[in-house]
Amino acid sequence: MEGFAPKASSYASQWDWFFFVLVTVSSIVVATVFVAIVHFSIRYRRGVNARREPVSETFSNRLEFSWTAGTALAFLAIFWWAAAFQLRDFVPPEGALQIHVIGKQWMWKIQQPNGVREIDEIHAPIGRPVQLIMTSEDVIHSMFLPALRLKQDVLPGRYTYLWFNADKPGVYHLFCAEFCGTSHSRMTGRFVLMTPTEYSRWSAAQPEADNLARQGQALFSSLGCSGCHSKSSSVPAPDLHGVFGNPVQLSDGRSIIADEAYIHDSIVLPEKDIVAGFAPIMPSFAGQVSEEQIIKLVAYIRSLSTERHP
């Protein structure tokens, strides 16, 4: 770990700038109040000769009005700046490298897109957008990457997302920031940023692993999904080709984009969003498939959407 509060992205540098502008503004306000109090305390201390006649009504009303309006406007300005800063980089660019993260008491399980698995370590390349797709197997955790000035809670039963475009290779902290039980403070790890060439060299050197979609395909048949979700099946279940990433019409009239969260819910809570034209007959796989397996299934179903109706 190098330096005082190391920064590994241009976002982090801008963040620091914002932060220290606020520190400066606040210090000026604190100093003003302190100076006023000290000044009055000396000038108007008891027993000292000073002007003490009442302040005129109009003067005090004007004063009240101006500092009320002044603080309100100043606060609105800070809000505007903060909100604009937040929204500017909220949506990640297309084609981000997607890394899956699972929080579990008390470890981080990482799956790189090429199927490489890591524990308590995230390797990521600099110079390109990287998206973390995160979920938890038990309680709420929180992915905290101080070098990027980013944090996002990791929730059970839901996916949350975080993206960054880092620019400085190095080894940084990775913390769990939401209290998650006994070894909460040991749920830390290494966040390794590498140049793209180093990154591909690193992932090539890892033990040979099938890619996620291929692992998902194997699960799809071993869990029995393919028994219903196939053309030849007698059970009326939706065909999953071309689903991922597209709107799905539901039986109660709503329409929903089939994203990771939708596939996830369809596996563990199948009666939540039922596709129009189908009966709610799919059993829940909650407790039978792990979050890791769901990630693989999602990757497989995602891969099906590129090839339509083989």
Next chain:
Amino acid sequence: MTWGVLRHAGVWILLLLLLGATAASSSFDLGENGAVLRLGIAGLQVLLIWLLFMDLLGSSSLVRLCAISAFLWILLLFGLTFSDYFTRGWNGTSTRYPARTATW
């Protein structure tokens, strides 16, 4: 004594009739209107009880203020909480997809 009791008895009968109506309505399929109707009748019944049995009508404005502010705070609780739930989808997955409808 008698006039007041008669009036309250009338309210009581009305409450029972409303109960009958809402119970009967539940066996017809009214879609989402059904929920509105059921909650509307329940609201009416509660209003009758509060205004007449609990005599909010004849109470001081101070007492009415209590009841009203409790309701404003309920609205606040629901409104701000649902401002989260109704806009969760806007978070999106933050990944852009081409918009086209799935064909089954």
Next chain:
Amino acid sequence: MSETVSAAEPGKAPEESEQCESYLEAGGHTLMSWLTTTDHKRIGILYAIAITFFFFIAGIAIGLVRLELMSPRGLFLSDDEYNRLFSLHGIVMVWFFLVPSIPATFGNFFLPLMIGAKDVAFPRLNLLSWYVYLLAAGFACYAIVAGGVDTGWTFYTPFSSLYSNGNVLAAAAGVFVAGFSSIATGVNFITTTHMLRAPGMTWFRLPLFVWAIYATSVVIVLATPILAMSLLLIIAERLFGLPVFNPNDGGDPILFQHLFWFYSHPAVYIMILPAMGVISEVFTCFARRHIFGYAMMIYAILGIAVIGFFVWGHHMFVSGESQFANLMFSLLSFLVAVPSAIKVFNWTATLYRGSISFEAPMVYAMGFVGLFTMGGLTGLFLASIPIDVHVTDTYFVVAHFHYIMVGGSVSAFFAALHFWWPKITGKLYSEAWARFAAVIMFLGFNSTFLPQYIMGYTGMPRRYHVYPPEFQAYHVLSSMGALVLLTAYMLPLVYLTWSLFHGKKAPANPWRATGLEWQTPSPPPEYNFEEIPRVDTLPYEYHPENQGGPFRPQGKVIGGK
């Protein structure tokens, strides 16, 4: 203090009326006379004893935690013991010290006195709420003795409902029951303020402390039931297995956070509003000036109380709450900062053209303004979403709320204690010691919590038992500061107790203050006033040039001075 008072007021010690027995004498000295009392003043003292006990329990817990954090690998605690100690500190400090601290002690004692009433509206309910508090305390003590609870004071689901193996049930039940005590007290204060004001005591003649306690009570009554319900749902899930927040059944853990913070953000104002009331009383009295912007101060109190309900989502910026809700809550959080800023400016302006003296209550109050300003401004950082994303759940947040809660509320508690001690006990304490303690407290506080801001900025997460070694220097600094702070908190315990037995007898109105409570003898008689006083003037008529006299009390009290 005695020197200062007699120097400022030569030969003006008001004569006591010997006929009326003080509330400490009337009814007798037996334990039973205290345990069955319905006198609001005695109940205030019962609360004071109970919360002092819990203040030191929670203080010991955090003392051990700070000691443990001297080393990045820990010194003598296991992970579980550490987690249980900081949870104990949070739960006890929030619900068994801070929430009842000023309202249930000074509010109970002085609200009826300041509005010219003989007691609160429902005296027996008042006693009952103390017993309910004791029952809650019993649950909490059981949870501690039986091994503690490890959820933190926030009880986040699904950890608290499904995974924790601590005594969540007992702790949650304790907080749940304590909520009823709060609500009962709140209902009592609201009714008292509305119904039992003395003739002439109109809303815009009420002292600001009364306004603050009134607004606090409204917040208590409207917010606490939601906390009660959220804890009840956790109890239902843990005890009966009803899946309310269980993600495996489709439950949403974030719903719990909405319910919890709907109470717990306004709860911050339950803790700070009474403190603001105290500071207003003290500043105006020792500056000998009418409070600057009296009406504006009232609107600010009400504004904080109401807008304080709109901002809870800023605790959830990284929780998975929707981005739209984040922005809205961020905007509203900036709004609530405006009335707080107004109050700071008004206190400062009250000093302008005053005749200021620096007795102990004033020193504590000035410490409050400094620390509250620093704490409040860091609130702007946390209301800005991108800043909050990085510093939330780090020591930055810890420092921020300790500046408000400890630097703010606890300083104000000590200001109130020193301001009203002569009235409550009829005894004078050592002014020199009191000022010394106030200064030490200010210095100790800053050395404890300033390093935590820096740690938080560099990314030190809160609730960490072991931590990367680069943070050690700040932790050691903070722990040393905590030692100083602990000493400063022990001092008043010693010199105030000493004053009970050896202190000089206090005059009825040692500070020459205008409030009705000061027009009664010290200590006040059993039913406060022989005859309900008549109020014919604004509060805080201190200014010498205005009235041809040094100050003008709000009303004349028969049997008083």
Next chain:
Amino acid sequence: MSDDPSVVQFPWPTVARQREGVAFGMWTFLGSEILFFGGLLLTYAVYRTLYPQAFNSGSAATDIFYGTINTALLLTSSFIMTMALRGSESGSRGVVAACMLTTAAFGLAFLAVKGLEYAEDIDKHLVPGPHFPLHPPARLFFAFYWVATGVHAIHLLVGILVAVFLGIRVALRQMAPESTAIEAASLYWHFVDSVWIVLYALIYLPGRSGA
């Protein structure tokens, strides 16, 4: 009678002022209670929005017969409670005592029916647990069902105890029929009744049309 020493209590100056104060204090407390149940209704509203179909199937599994009977019982008890208050206003000891005790009897009848219903629910495994017959999100509905009806039943039990206590005290001449406690008790009773009306509409009625 306006300043009857047996009715006016310290620190109130007059009975009229005390009446006003008690009603106001009670309503303040009820405001708090409204939010208490409001928190519960919020969980219902959120989960119903997320899982409308599961909530309908959960509702359909409840027993509307018991629910309707109970609603009628409570409505009637509220009517009798208004007569108790009327008796209190005219100072008739007999009416107050009789009406308070009858109200309490209706409350007990409600709890008895509720007991039968609970027994049936447990029989049908409608308690979220191992043999729960419906799909997972319906477990959320039944979690709400048990918590809401349970909390309501506890409130009602408190109301019954208060009504019996006051009725007996008035009957035994230990308390004046004009006591302000009668009005406080009646406000509380009506409030508990109105909570049930909302619960009835949320728990028993949806999802019955069999669509």
